[in-house]
Amino acid sequence: MGEEVKVIGFSLSSFCVRVEWALKLKGVEYEYIKEDLRNKSPMLLKYNPVHKKVPVLLHGDKPIPESLVILEYIDETWKDNPLLPEDPYERAMARFWAKYAEEKCVFGTWEAFKAEGEEREKAMESALESFAFLEKAIKGKKFFGGEKMGFLDLVVGWIPHWLSVLEEVRGMKMLDAERFPSLHEWAVNFIQIPLIKECIPPRDDLVNHLHATFSHLRSLSANKP
16 A cells, blocks of 8 residues: 555544554554644645544545544555454444444533533433443453454543543543443553553643633533523
């Protein structure tokens, strides 16, 4: 594969970092193009005109948007260190849990930390239910796919760092070691892997970014008629 590989991304986004993880696992060299999400570049609008979001993978002149789609493209294009299992059923299950983790865990967690009062309690309960399924899925295993890091590990790889920062910023605890012992153990071990640690943004930068984000959301809420 001689074509140039580029990633249009935002360094604090877990969706972008998971793409970097996949490329590094595959041993693929790439150029990282930092995007200003407050002033989206013509390049981003050209290559992802539908959603206008990061990440976007550029492989030669072919743009691929959406991080889960990008992970599958990377896995199918570069065969070393496969992310998805060979068995069709296991591949289907990995995709199922990835979609579930994205819809219920990522966005459910965000809603829980964003909400206030009674809404927060309901959203937190729903998010914790989704984490219980991940706890069952990782129990007794080193990685979600078994002995090797794979697709689902990258998809839920935001938990050790990004969730920890969210908990700090909002003063809430979600990944409790007693309630989710297997998931907690996986998170502790995952974040220590050199390749994983290499791409993780500085904690202080993420803390400041999330404080600013929640402050902006509060101001928007306060200005509602």
